[in-house]
Amino acid sequence: MATPESGATLESVATVAGVSRQTVSNVLNAPERVAPETRQRVEDAIRELRYRPNRSARSLRTRISRLIGYCIQPAPAGNLNPVLDRFVHAVTESAAAHGFHVLLFTAPTGSAGLDRYAELLAQRAVDGFVLADTVVADPRPGWLTEQGVPFVAFGRSWSGPDRGHWVDVDGAAGMTEAVEHLHAIGHRRIAFIGWPEGSGVGDDRVAGYTAACLRLGLDPRVVRAEGGAGTGRALAAALLDDAAEARPTALVCVSDESAYGALRALAERGLRPGEDVAVVGFDDTPAARLPGVDLTSLSQPIEQIGHESVLMLLGLLGVVELPPGPEHRLLRPSLVVRASSRPAVPPTEA
Amino acid sequence: MATPESGATLESVATVAGVSRQTVSNVLNAPERVAPETRQRVEDAIRELRYRPNRSARSLRTRISRLIGYCIQPAPAGNLNPVLDRFVHAVTESAAAHGFHVLLFTAPTGSAGLDRYAELLAQRAVDGFVLADTVVADPRPGWLTEQGVPFVAFGRSWSGPDRGHWVDVDGAAGMTEAVEHLHAIGHRRIAFIGWPEGSGVGDDRVAGYTAACLRLGLDPRVVRAEGGAGTGRALAAALLDDAAEARPTALVCVSDESAYGALRALAERGLRPGEDVAVVGFDDTPAARLPGVDLTSLSQPIEQIGHESVLMLLGLLGVVELPPGPEHRLLRPSLVVRASSRPAVPPTEA
DNA sequence: CTGAAAGCGCTTACAG
DNA sequence: CTGAAAGCGCTTACAG
Incomplete structure (x- = not known):
């Protein structure tokens, strides 16, 4: 009892439809060349046999694998941010709309990982790559550009020449929006908890x-240290222990993780988030909406980034028309206001 | 300037090495058939030309794609649990060790999604599947079994006949361990916050x-409701508002998410986790170790599950020897003890 | 141990 | 508009 899928080939469809293999192929790839009634007969046969073109055979012939390479990194332990999960899903879904799938692989970070990319290319296993987890001095964009390999990165190159296509989130615009929001609800001493330069x-x-601070006539105050929630807590603690007249009334944090630490520092001092001190994070991680957390945060348009990355890549591959515009797309995050930044003081300007 | 990868084929390697294509193929697939010095010459040529067999050509001929299908579901909004992220990574890495890659695709849940599986099969795009996100009455195991398609599921079939191979976490054993841990540190009124049956x-x-309760002579007390953190908070609130002598001193929660809600209910009553009431979750989500959370939780051996799933599947495909033992593997989660269940009362038995 | 031949299933110019 | 032919790059019996 063979599975219905196992049998059908172009040949068997042609036999059933009473035409040549070539005609079946034409129905699939250039239907306008085939007379309507012939086409109908062929389509019926395809449906009846549940025929799908064999991907390997098609790839071998066309030299297009219809596979997009994506390197999956292990999420760092304790990582709160499932952003890449959503990104991969969006990429997969957008790719499917054009008959593409995603081929997942692993590789060491840095130039040690380039071999894996090279290997997939040599095998002609993929047509191009979508890059994520891009870092400062990432060797991949330069190398892929030199090799002439189509790729789109989620994240710009932060150092050196800006090579290749990318889609990224406008973090600066997001933070500006956060400051403007805090200013609008009355805050004047707004500090920033960040990472090292x-x-x-x-x-x-x-x-x-x-x-944003300079534009609004506020004094910027930035504290920085390496790390996550523990660091955010320590940095926030130092700010909150300032003399009352200097103490910030709002904390803008470089990430939700720092913000969780800051919330903890507030709790330890009996300060109420939103009431006594406002806190804003970045990433809108799932924990932000936990009861008792209710953290205001900047949400990245991950699905859109995935979608646009795929469209750009398919454009480079000639599968779709390359979207007009520059090689780069910068998308704005959106501020999700929760209790951690509800008006403490009535707006002074309205 | 062609990329070095673009050119090499079996043919060009054969020319460089001064042998026939067949001999090159033998060096790759049956090296013992080739005389050592010939083999050396061929290997040199392969290295020099950076030759890798074309995957499509190989697949077309061998009828093996060396691709494992994996359906990626969108993480539910607000999902705290990046478990599948780690699972996919483990699967990808284990597969790579045997020359396999993972093909990602999306599909609707339920039987509506079976078409996508059928399509990949008809295209011969994958050799088998690793299933995740299995649910009660999941149509996939039955259907794949009927079709004779190799697959391994992460998660057993909870209803109907247990079809096909699977690897799963022994949740019952984990919860037993949690109760024993709480009992050992002195707790006698241990309640369970769960989901509906x-x-x-x-x-x-x-x-x-x-x-575990029955074995230890404790009265089981189970409260249940649909939902996440908000529900956990409400269920915990009801338990904590009991008369003092009936109030549980420890809450075992079906998930970390419920546990976060329970922690919130404690905080709202001025109760200290670990000191006044112990709380245990399940999944060891990243947020469990946030400062101020410190939730005791059961950690799933995800990497091992991924690894074993792949080995089972490759066994079914005949690529490796099928691991001895049953078609099912049940792995124990491990209890990670944090401040939310540190001894409140000195152990009564030691 | 090595080489010539067939064929996996498809697409793409090219005649008719 | 339709069909016969070539060929993508590989592997696998099969002779020598």
Whole structure:
């Protein structure tokens, strides 16, 4: 009892429809060349036999695998941010709309991992790559560009020439929006809890904060340290233990993780988030909406980033028309306001 | 300037090495058939040309794609549990060790999604599937079994006949361990916060709790409701508002998410986790170790599950020897003890 | 141990 | 509009 899928080939469809293999292929790839009634007969046969073109045979012939390579990194232990999960899903779904699938592989970070990319290319296993987890001085964009391999990165190159196509989130614009929101609800001493200089993403976010402060006539105040929630807690503690007249009334955090630490520092001092001190994070991680957390945060348009990355890549591959516009797309995050930044003081300007 | 990868074929390697294509193929697939010095010459040529067999050509000929299908579901909004992220990574890595890659696709849940599986099969795009997100009455195991398609599921079939191979976590054993841990540190009134009956996973977990209680001579007390953190908070609130002598001193929760809700209910009553009331969750989600959370939780051996799933599948495909033993593997989660269940009362038995 | 031949299932110019 | 032919790059019996 063979499975219905196992049998059908172009040949068997042709036999059933009473035409040549070529005609069946035409129905699939250039239907306008085939007379309507012939086409109908062939389509009936395809349906009856549940025929699907064999992917390997098609790839061998066309030299297109219809597979997009994606390197999956292990999520760092304790990572709160399932952003890449959503990204991969969006990429997979957008790719499917054009008959593409995603081929997953693993590789060491840095240039040690380039071999895996090279290997997939040599095998002609993929047509191009979608890159995520891009970091400062990432070797991949330069190398892929040199090799002439189509790719789109989620995340710009933060150092060196900006090579290749990318889609990214405008962290600076997001932070500007956060500061404007806090200013609008009455805050005047707004501090920033950040990462050390040189992280690209972190620098971008603090730049948006600083620019907004200057525009609004506020004094920027930035504290920085490496790390996650523990660090955020320590940095926030130092700020909150300031003399009352200097103490910030709002904390803008480079990530939700730092913000969780800051919330903890508030709790330890009996300060109520939103009432006594406002807190804003970045990433809108799932924990932000837990009862008792209710953290205001910037949400990244992950699905859109995935979708646009795929469209750009398919454009480079010639499968769809390359979307008009530059090689780069910068998308704005959106501020999700929760209890951690509800008006403490009535707006002074309205 | 062609990329070095673009050119090499079996043919060009054969020319460089001065042998026939067949001999090159033998070096790759049956090296013992080739004389050592010939083999050396061929291997040199392969290295020099950076030759890798074309995957499509190989697949077309061998009828093996060396691709494992994996359906990626969108993480439910607000999902705290990145477990599938780690699972996919483990599967990808284990597969790579045998020259396999993972093909990602999306599909609707339920029988509506079977078409996508059928399509990949008809295209011969994959050799088999690794299933995750299995649910009660999941149509996939039965259907794949009928079709004779190799697959391994992460998660057993909770209803109907147990068809096909699977690897799963022993939730009951985990909950038993949690109860024993709480009992050992002195707790005698241990309640369970669960999901409504019929979820498979939830029923398994509560069964382990109940069994442990009975064995230890404790009264099982189970409250249930649909939902996540908000529900956990409400269920915990009801328990904590009991008369003092009936109030549980420990809460075992069906998931970390319920446990976060329970922790919130404690905080709202000025109760200290671990000191006044112990709380235990399940999944060891990243948020469990946030400062101020420190939730005791059961950690699933995800990497091992991924690894064993792949080995089983490759066994079914005849690529490796099928691991001895049954078609099913049940792995124990491990209890990670944190501050939410540190001894409140000195152990009464030691 | 090595080589010539067939064929996996498809697509793409090219005649008719 | 339709069909016969070539060929994508590989592996696998089969002779020598």
